Amino acid sequence: MSDKKLSLNGKVVSAPLANIAGSAYRAMALRYGAAIAYSEMISVDGLVRGNRRTLDMLRLREGEKPVCFQIFGHDPKMIYDAARIVAGTGCDMIDINFGCPAKKVVRNLSGAALMNDLELAEKLITAVVTAVDIPVSVKFRSGWNRESMSFIEFGKMAEACGASYLVLHPRTRASGFKGKSDWSKLKLLKESVGIDVIGSGDISTPEEAGRMIDETGCDYVMIGRAAMGAPWIFQRIDHYLRTGDDPGEPPLDQKIEIMLEFCRLMIDDFGERAACLKLRKHLAWFTRGWHNVTRIRPLMFSVENYRDIEKILYNYLNDLEKVA
Ligand SMILES: Cc1cc2nc3c(=O)[nH]c(=O)nc-3n(C[C@H](O)[C@H](O)[C@H](O)COP(=O)(O)O)c2cc1C
CATH class of the missing domain: 1.10.1200 (Non-ribosomal Peptide Synthetase Peptidyl Carrier Protein; Chain A)
Structure with missing residues (x-):
């Protein structure tokens, strides 16, 4: 089990959001109460090939801390090299994306497709853990579809590989964003591993954040859609989790x-x-x-x-x- 942990001020995490969570978005999330901000997903392929637009995604601004860059890919050697490039930015953590349901990503055996290939996923996580000294986080879904709910096995495997944080968005790849995320799976995951679990899915109010922690025992809550166009949500949730009071929306x-x-x-x-x-x-x-x-x-x-x-x-x- 990894002993690499971040010292975070709070329990509210800004989610990775493709084409959204760039430096400006993350800086706002951090200024307005997030304990750490995840980046948009960044292609390992693009990083290793030196694609200018991909490398630009690694820009960090003054004071933008702590930040976790999220990468996606399917080749262990390439992800090792990419992780070293990413760590060179001085970021605080690297996350590997095992949850993206997009066709063009899973067709390439990346993102959520890797929930069907634990052997390859294990090689990818090990490669990143070996490549860098900073903590590694792993974000995944409940499984590929209802018939293959591999999240517990996946979480245990990631922990054994040396991941420091597990982020679970408890929907299957097949369900995309439909229906409700199944928080009971967060509880099951938390009970099955010894490392910190970050819960992601359907939190839009401070009360819901509190309820996710109470019901599942997860260590952190991650906020995605509810923060798009509302960076103050982080402060509201943070304040609520510390005091039980919701300061409400700003005027x-x-x-x-x-x-x-x-x-x-x-x-x-x-x-x-x-x-x-x-x-x-x-x-x-x-x-x-x-x-x-x-x-x-x-x-x-x-x-x-x-x-x-x-x-x-x-x-x-x-x-x-x-x-x-
Ligand atoms: C527009 C959009 C982009 C997303 N991009 C990513 C991504 O790049 N990487 C990732 O791991 N998850 C991504 N997600 C999933 C979110 O991080 C989060 O797990 C999911 O939206 C559930 O949380 P929420 O209900 O708080 O939005 C994305 C979600 C949305 C809506």
């Missing part, structure tokens, strides 16, 4: 300042034009549920610079204040 003017803070980070990373294209989906998430938001939606989908975003948001706030 609208504060939310707008937080959105703009995120926009500035994205612009730092990608330049104004490219950032604005990427930001359009984030703006839609941030404004989910806002009063009369359909009025500003078309504007948000056509933003081209920071000034556009600022204008839309401040005008919206002013109009709302006039009505109130």
Whole structure:
């Protein structure tokens, strides 16, 4: 069993999210209460071949800590080399993705496909554990489908290989994101291993986070979709887990300042034009549920610079204040 552990301040973890959890997203998660932020999934192949766009995913900004980079691949030699490249960034942990259900990933015998090939998965985990000195985390699903629920065997194998953290998203590959994640499997996993378990799936409120810990005994909770467009959720959950009180959502003017803070980070990373294209989906998430938001939606989908975003948001706030 691995004795490599991180000293984390809190129990709330920001989830790996493909094409979303880049440096700006992670920095916001960390500023707003996450104990550690996982990255988007990064291709081992791209890293080892020196693909520029893949290598760019390894950028870390000042103060962005602790961070766990998530990699995916299927070749033990390549994942060993990739892990060394990743560790060279000074990140705090490396996670291996065994949960991605996407066709183009599983067709390549990566992601969730490896839940069907424990022998190869074992070689991959061992390769990463051997390659680096930092802790290794392993993220997986309950199994390939209802007939092959391999999560306990998988978790025990990962622990024996020297993984320090297990992240379980208790749905099968076949179920994708349908239905509810089955938290009882988190409890079973936690009871079967000696290392820390991070629970992932369907937490959207502080109470749900507390309930997952109470019901399953998991050590950390991971937040994915509920944090998209709501980085303050980490602080809310963290506060609730420490005190039993939910401070609630920040007021609208504060939310707008937080959105703009995120926009500035994205612009730092990608330049104004490219950032604005990427930001359009984030703006839609941030404004989910806002009063009369359909009025500003078309504007948000056509933003081209920071000034556009600022204008839309401040005008919206002013109009709302006039009505109130
Ligand atoms: C848009 C999107 C992208 C995701 N990308 C990744 C990924 O790159 N790696 C990974 O391990 N899981 C990924 N996941 C799964 C999440 O990390 C998480 O396990 C899952 O969404 C369940 O948690 P939630 O209900 O809090 O969202 C992704 C999920 C979503 C919705």
